[in-house]
Every structure is written in structure tokens, then in C-alpha cells.
Amino acid sequence: MAEDMAERVEALESILVEKGYVRPDALEEIIATYEQDVGPRNGARVVARSWTDPAYRDRLLSDATAAIAELGYGGRQGEHMVALENTPDEHHVVVCTLCSCYPWPVLGLPPTWYKSPAYRSRVVLDPRSVLADFGVTLPEGTRITVHDSTAEVRYLVVPMRPAGTEDLDEEALAALVTRDAMIGTALL
Amino acid sequence: MNGAADLGGMMGFGRVVPEPEGEYFHADWERRALALTLAIAAAGRWNIDMSRHARESLPPAEYLGSSYYAIWVKGLERLLVAAGLVGADELEQRRVLRPGEPVRAWTADDAAAAMAAVVPYDRPVDTPARFAAGDAVRTRVLHPTGHTRLPRYARGKAGVVERVHGAHVLPDARAHGPDERPQWLYTVRFTGRELWGDAAAPDLGVTIEAWEGYLDPA
CATH class of the missing domain: 2.30.30.50 (SH3 type barrels.)
Known part of the structure; x- marks a missing residue:
């Protein structure tokens, strides 16, 4: 099937280019944007700032779209952002059971597993079994909330700052923040 | 509609397979599928909800039997044919049989601007909210x-x-x-x-x- 899709998409692209509907330079620009420029390092900087700047953290939790824009991130699939802060009491996990809604400006394009039927079907029903697939076990006493992105609201999970990182600067902290931790399928 | 895309609570899909950061595509055609789907939006013939519906209303067996970007390609083909931009015969024969409609096509700069543009989905309404937090x-x-x-x-x-x-x-x-x-x-x-x-x-x-x-x- 993969080979058939390659031929099918190649034919589709040549039809759309020949008809004047899309330009090859625009296609290259879009691919470069999402393969090189926009990705989870953006979200990691947001998280690191919220760990180090309490006023920024408050703005992030009250109006995430504006707070994320302060760091220069925004655009398609990030129009209505909400930040969810993990605490010792509550762990957040994000999904889109209906399709693949995901906060592109801060996390880039979603990983394959986020779009997979396995994740979308099971994480709302039994999220701890999904976390187990990632090798993650939540501490005893931490409740779990799954956020199904059924509208144009997009979620960024703010993981808990790891212990022993008091001496690290913002850049070093950002390097600790993983994509999966900002979806809720990893702990730091 | 009660389609195959509405997956919450279904069982039997197996374990979730983690993936390293930075792996966005698994074949070059997936890159092209993403870029074509986003770029053709410049034509202004449909919106994101029509686009989702075109994918999600695929017959259930076909939806579940298709990889993610294959679903995007099939959805895009449906939209193009429904909008009259491409003929089903052209998709079938994999070549252009008639000239295109006059539509806007993005340059690279247009595409970059469109990806960074914030186009909100909220709208002013006259009616107050029926519910409040805590209801x-x-x-x-x-x-x-x-x-x-x-x-x-x-x-x-x-x-x-x-x-x-x-x-x-x-x-x-x-x-x-x-x-x-x-x-x-x-x-x-x-x-x-x-x-x-x-x-x-x-x-x-x-x-x-x-x-x-x-x-x-x-």
C-alpha cells in the first residue's frame, strides 16, 4: 500500500501543480516550516519560562495564547491555547479521539502514536494502561485527567519541574522538557 | 455522524508505540500529503471542518484500514472532486484532462505567513452564555x-x-x-x-x- 500511496500522491501533486492550484515553492516552505522550524523545543521554552518566572506562570495559566505569543509562538492550530499544570495531586494527558488536534505552534506536528487508533481509543478509557506503554507509572495518590480536544482549543501540559534543578538556567531547563511530557505521556 | 473516526472507548488496537522526537514523517509522500493539504487551502473552497468531515466520513473499513496520511490524501481527493477543482476521471487516469479553475495559489512567502497567522474561531454573539463554570x-x-x-x-x-x-x-x-x-x-x-x-x-x-x-x- 505504501508504494501505491507514493504514486498516488505524486500524481495528485503533479495535477495540482499543472492546474495552477499549488506552487512547488509553497510546498517546500510548508514542509521546511514543520520539519525544521516549528517543534516541541518551542513548548519546552514556554515550560522553562513558567518554571523560572512566577508572573509568567500566572499569565500562562490565565491566558495561554497570549503568554505563548510573548515568546514569539503562535499561528495555525494554536489559536486558542490552554495550559494545564501537573501537580502532585493531578496529572494531565491530552488526546484528540476524533482526529488529531494538537498544538502545532508549541509542539509541531503530532507523533504517529498520537494519531493512532490505539492511543485515541484507549487513553480516555484506561489512561494508566497507555502510560504503561510508555513505561510510565504515576505516583500513588496522583489522580489523572484526560483532555479530549474536541474543538479548536489546544492544550499544553506543563510538567512538574524535576527536583535538583534549582541551579539550572532557563535554557538548561528547557533542554530537560520532552515532547511527551508536554502531552502528558511522560514524567520528567 | 457515527463514523469510524470516533474512536474513544474502542478496544483491540494493541499497544501504543512510542516514537522519538523529531520523527515527523515515515515516507516522502507523507510530507507531500501534508503540504498539499495545507497549500490547497489557499483556493478557499473549503474550511477545516469540511476537511475533517471529508476524512471522517470515509467508509469505516476504509478509514480504519488506512494510515493517517493516507486518510488525509483520500479526504483531499474527495474535497477536490466535490469542489469541481479536479475531475474523478483525472484522479483515475492520474493526469490533467482539462485546464484548472482560476484560484489563488500561495507563494512560499504566502505559505509562511499563512502558517504563522492567528485566525481565531471565536465570534461575537448577542446571546449570553447559558452555563457558567461549576454548572x-x-x-x-x-x-x-x-x-x-x-x-x-x-x-x-x-x-x-x-x-x-x-x-x-x-x-x-x-x-x-x-x-x-x-x-x-x-x-x-x-x-x-x-x-x-x-x-x-x-x-x-x-x-x-x-x-x-x-x-x-x-
């Missing part, structure tokens, strides 16, 4: 034949309004025509037990975004 609500039991964003697992369930987002365009309407019919949008929280019964973890919570028309007071 008890129950989702309606709806089985529309058209597009909807109310998952099957969350229909007819009691929950609590957690957040009021303003009025947002209604996908149920906008997937089928130009009328946006904005409605107040809420985040509603359910207990796992309400959704799944006594076998659910007692400390599980699930939230969805629900438009006002999906909700009744409880």
Missing part, C-alpha cells in the same frame, strides 16, 4: 447524520462545566456550508465512572469541549 450539565443524546464533535462515549452523560471559552464557530454547521452558527463553547468534565461504569479508575476524569447545543442543564 451541572448533561450532554444530549445526538446521532446526527452530518458532522459532529460530540464523541459517542460522551453522549447522554452528566458532567460539570469547567471553563467557558466564548462563542466558537459550530463545526456541525460549518462542515456543510458557509453558515458558521457560532455557539458558546464549554469545557465539560466527567468522571470516568460516569462515562465507563464501575470498572473505570475511581480517580479518572475526562474533559471534552462541548458547544451549547450539545448540552442540557442537569
Whole structure:
């Protein structure tokens, strides 16, 4: 099937280019944007700032779209952002059971597993079994909330700052923040 | 519609396979599928809700049997044919049989600007919000034949309004025509037990975004 899709998409692209509907330079620009420029390092900087700047953290939790824009991130699939802060009491996990809604400006394009039927079907029903697939076990006493992105609201999970990182600067902290931790399928 | 895309609560798909950061595509055609789907939006013949509906209304066996970007390609082909931009015969024969319609096509700069543009989905409305944070609500039991964003697992369930987002365009309407019919949008929280019964973890919570028309007071 993969080979058939390659031929099918190649034919589709040549039809759309020949008809004047899309330009090859625009296609290259879009691919470069999402393969090189926009990705989870953006979200990691947001998280690191919220760990180090309490006023920024408050703005992030009250109006995430504006707070994320302060760091220069925004655009398609990030129009209505909400930040969810993990605490010792509550762990957040994000999904889109209906399709693949995901906060592109801060996390880039979603990983394959986020779009997979396995994740979308099971994480709302039994999220701890999904976390187990990632090798993650939540501490005893931490409740779990799954956020199904059924509208144009997009979620960024703010993981808990790891212990022993008091001496690290913002850049070093950002390097600790993983994509999966900002979806809720990893702990730091 | 009650389509195959509405996956919440289904079983039997196996384990979730983690993936390293930075792996966005697994074949070059997936890159092309993403870029074509985004770039053709410049033609202005459909919106994101129509685009989702085109994918999600694929026959269930075909939806579940297709990889993610294959679903995107099939959805895009359906939209192109429905809009009259490409003929089914042209897709079949894999070549151009007639000249294109005059539509706008992005340059590289246009595409970059469009990816960075913030085009919000909230709209001003005259009516006040019916619900406030903390209100008890129950989702309606709806089985529309058209597009909807109310998952099957969350229909007819009691929950609590957690957040009021303003009025947002209604996908149920906008997937089928130009009328946006904005409605107040809420985040509603359910207990796992309400959704799944006594076998659910007692400390599980699930939230969805629900438009006002999906909700009744409880």
C-alpha cells in the first residue's frame, strides 16, 4: 500500500501543480516550516519560562495564547491555547479521539502514536494502561485527567519541574522538557 | 455522524508505540500529503471542518484500514472532486484532462505567513452564555447524520462545566456550508465512572469541549 500511496500522491501533486492550484515553492516552505522550524523545543521554552518566572506562570495559566505569543509562538492550530499544570495531586494527558488536534505552534506536528487508533481509543478509557506503554507509572495518590480536544482549543501540559534543578538556567531547563511530557505521556 | 473516526472507548488496537522526537514523517509522500493539504487551502473552497468531515466520513473499513496520511490524501481527493477543482476521471487516469479553475495559489512567502497567522474561531454573539463554570450539565443524546464533535462515549452523560471559552464557530454547521452558527463553547468534565461504569479508575476524569447545543442543564 505504501508504494501505491507514493504514486498516488505524486500524481495528485503533479495535477495540482499543472492546474495552477499549488506552487512547488509553497510546498517546500510548508514542509521546511514543520520539519525544521516549528517543534516541541518551542513548548519546552514556554515550560522553562513558567518554571523560572512566577508572573509568567500566572499569565500562562490565565491566558495561554497570549503568554505563548510573548515568546514569539503562535499561528495555525494554536489559536486558542490552554495550559494545564501537573501537580502532585493531578496529572494531565491530552488526546484528540476524533482526529488529531494538537498544538502545532508549541509542539509541531503530532507523533504517529498520537494519531493512532490505539492511543485515541484507549487513553480516555484506561489512561494508566497507555502510560504503561510508555513505561510510565504515576505516583500513588496522583489522580489523572484526560483532555479530549474536541474543538479548536489546544492544550499544553506543563510538567512538574524535576527536583535538583534549582541551579539550572532557563535554557538548561528547557533542554530537560520532552515532547511527551508536554502531552502528558511522560514524567520528567 | 457515527463514523469510524470516533474512536474513544474502542478496544483491540494493541499497544501504543512510542516514537522519538523529531520523527515527523515515515515516507516522502507523507510530507507531500501534508503540504498539499495545507497549500490547497489557499483556493478557499473549503474550511477545516469540511476537511475533517471529508476524512471522517470515509467508509469505516476504509478509514480504519488506512494510515493517517493516507486518510488525509483520500479526504483531499474527495474535497477536490466535490469542489469541481479536479475531475474523478483525472484522479483515475492520474493526469490533467482539462485546464484548472482560476484560484489563488500561495507563494512560499504566502505559505509562511499563512502558517504563522492567528485566525481565531471565536465570534461575537448577542446571546449570553447559558452555563457558567461549576454548572451541572448533561450532554444530549445526538446521532446526527452530518458532522459532529460530540464523541459517542460522551453522549447522554452528566458532567460539570469547567471553563467557558466564548462563542466558537459550530463545526456541525460549518462542515456543510458557509453558515458558521457560532455557539458558546464549554469545557465539560466527567468522571470516568460516569462515562465507563464501575470498572473505570475511581480517580479518572475526562474533559471534552462541548458547544451549547450539545448540552442540557442537569
